[in-house]
Amino acid sequence: MSSLTHLTSHGEAVMVDVSDKAETERVAIAEARVVMRMETLELALSGNAEKGDVVATARIAGIMAAKKTHELIPLCHPLLLTKVGVDLEPDPSLPGFRVQALAKVKGQTGVEMEALTAVSVACLTLYDMLKAVDRFMRIEGIGLLEKQGGKSGSWKREKE
Template identity: 80%
Template sequence: MPDLTHLSPSGEADMVDVSGKATTERVAVAEGRIVMQRATLELALSGNAKKGDVFAVARIAGIMAAKKTHDLIPLCHPLALTKISVDLEPDPVLPGILVRASAKVLGQTGVEMEALTAVSVACLTIYDMLKAVDRGMRIEAIALVEKTGGKSGAWTRGRALPA
């Protein structure tokens, strides 16, 4: 296992100095899902949820969250993101909504946390908007799917997330 980079030699939390790293294009993709009752999914799809358009609000929340990741995760660097996308796909088989986020930057550190944060907050927003009708919803399987760029190069999840 590699050394943990966010600890000082004495074991204290320490923000990594990335000033010596090359600026490269870095992309990260994350995904997750929220499982709900079939009727709850139908309500979300109808656009008649009391709090408004579930898909539009969750997409915006995910994008905003990615931009604020450094405010939420203590040792993350603030990044000048060049692209964030949040895609939501209804899945009647679950039933639920699949959430996938992609983050991109030209920088000295990766964007994995931004993609993961976007997925997490989009799922939480869906929960918040629909909890009045389905408190039993489950947020599941939030994971990094792939990342490119930087010294460590490309990485892809070797297997699909559990169904």
């Protein structure tokens, strides 16, 4: 196991110096699920939720969150993101939504935290907008699916 790069030899937290790293295209994809009652899923898809268009709002919230990751998570570098996408797919078998976020940058550090932040906030937004009708919703399975670029190359989670 490699050492933690955000800690000095004395255990002090620091922002990693990436100035010597090569600028490469980097991509990360994260996923999560919001599980809810079938009636709640149907309400979200109908567009008649009291708070408005649940899916569109969650998508925009996820994109905005990715852009603010460095303000939310200490020691994250501010990045000039070149793409952020958030997809919310209804899944009656849950029932609920499967949410994926993609973040892309040409830079000196990865975008995993931006993808994870986007997917997390999109799920939290779904929860917030629907909680009045379904207090039993839950957010599950937040995780990184894959990353590309940088010194460590590509990585993809194996299917469970």
